[in-house]
Amino acid sequence: MDNARRAFLRNAALASAALAAGRLSAQDAGSDFTRIAAEETFTIPEVLEALADLVARDPDSVPPYATILEPEMSAALVDLGAGRIAAMDAARIDKQILGIWSPGVQVFGASQGTELARLANDRLAEAIRRHPDRFAGLATIAPQDPDAAAQEIERAVSGLGLNGVLINSHTNNEFLDQRKYWPILEAAEALQTPIYLHPRIPPAQMYGALTDYTLYGALWGFGIEASTHAVRLLMSGVFEQFPQLTIVLGHMGEGVPFWLSRLDVISSSRPGMPSTARRPSEYFMDNFVIVTSAMFWDPVLTFCHSVLGPERILFGIDYPFAPSAVATRWMDAAPLPAADKRMIYQENAERVFSL
Numbered sequence: 001m002d003n004a005r006r007a008f009l010r011n012a013a014l015a016s017a018a019l020a021a022g023r024l025s026a027q028d029a030g031s032d033f034t035r036i037a038a039e040e041t042f043t044i045p046e047v048l049e050a051l052a053d054l055v056a057r058d059p060d061s062v063p064p065y066a067t068i069l070e071p072e073m074s075a076a077l078v079d080l081g082a083g084r085i086a087a088m089d090a091a092r093i094d095k096q097i098l099g100i101w102s103p104g105v106q107v108f109g110a111s112q113g114t115e116l117a118r119l120a121n122d123r124l125a126e127a128i129r130r131h132p133d134r135f136a137g138l139a140t141i142a143p144q145d146p147d148a149a150a151q152e153i154e155r156a157v158s159g160l161g162l163n164g165v166l167i168n169s170h171t172n173n174e175f176l177d178q179r180k181y182w183p184i185l186e187a188a189e190a191l192q193t194p195i196y197l198h199p200r201i202p203p204a205q206m207y208g209a210l211t212d213y214t215l216y217g218a219l220w221g222f223g224i225e226a227s228t229h230a231v232r233l234l235m236s237g238v239f240e241q242f243p244q245l246t247i248v249l250g251h252m253g254e255g256v257p258f259w260l261s262r263l264d265v266i267s268s269s270r271p272g273m274p275s276t277a278r279r280p281s282e283y284f285m286d287n288f289v290i291v292t293s294a295m296f297w298d299p300v301l302t303f304c305h306s307v308l309g310p311e312r313i314l315f316g317i318d319y320p321f322a323p324s325a326v327a328t329r330w331m332d333a334a335p336l337p338a339a340d341k342r343m344i345y346q347e348n349a350e351r352v353f354s355l
């Protein structure tokens with residue numbers, strides 16, 4: 001039995017024990033907040049099948065990513081019911097905010113991607129209707145067709161009641177600062193709904209340097225790809241065009257908070273820099289929030305807390321890829337004031353995702 005399977009069974013056993021003991025509420029006795037986890041992954045079987053088809057047809061079209069998912073992980077990702085809720089209960093998670101597994105539908109042709117995005121959003125909305133107290137969710141879109149993607153944001157947020165949009169970073173090696181994608185940013189801003197910029201395997205321009213040692217994946221490539229995307233947004237001036245837009249970054253901001261001072265200094269002191277109306281750090285403070293997903297480490301939490309303040313950090317796990325119980329134990333014990341923990345666990349997510 002591999003570790004993922006063992007962990008899954010252990011979580012299921014813990015959940016059963018908790019249920020048997022009558023602890024049906026995920027809310028811990030003595031805590032006066034709700035534990036909301038903001039980067040929790042799902043997919044639908046149709047998207048997995050389409051990925052498998054794509055890999056079979058053209059093995060080079062999707063870097064190794066789509067082929068390494070173990071059956072236990074697939075099962076956890078497509079479970080939008082009892083198994084997922086048992087894992088949440090075992091880790092004392094009250095609510096998951098669900099987003100589609102990377103790369104979502106962004107590797108397909110525009111029409112197939114748009115169709116699968118609609119299906120994923122319908123399924124997600126159904127799951128939320130069945131378990132409104134346990135799930136919220138982010139819309140899947142296919143940026144391959146920016147206008148259709150903008151329409152789907154409107155349908156998913158206004159029509160289906162979803163709580164934001166999740167984009168698995170680059171699409172066909174392109175980034176959201178490019179003008180052709182602005183209809184997506186415009187729709188999100190108009191609906192006052194956030195865009196979760198989630199990592200994926202880096203684009204072709206970066207990938208070549210990351211093929212050794214599996215650097216392309218969660219080890220390193222995800223973070224530098226997503227951070228590069230975020231810095232492109234900061235330097236491109238898109239926030240002058242869309243000043244109310246909110247971007248969510250996982251993994252403690254993908255390292256960007258660490259770089260804010262240097263971004264400001266270099267961009268204001270060297271010739272040839274793009275001129276934006278405000279400093280990169282000012283846009284970051286106004287237009288970004290970060291999530292703790294899979295980065296359960298006090299030094300980086302206290303650093304981000306000191307730079308951004310408690311109102312711009314949200315709790316998240318990265319279920320099922322990161323261990324939920326480890327995450328809640330860590331945040332429960334984190335060296336922050338209780339009021340700040342309440343913001344990080346609950347209030348910030350309620351505000352950002354209009355829960």
Ligand code: MN
Nearest residue numbers: 039041198318
């Ligand atoms: Mn993730």
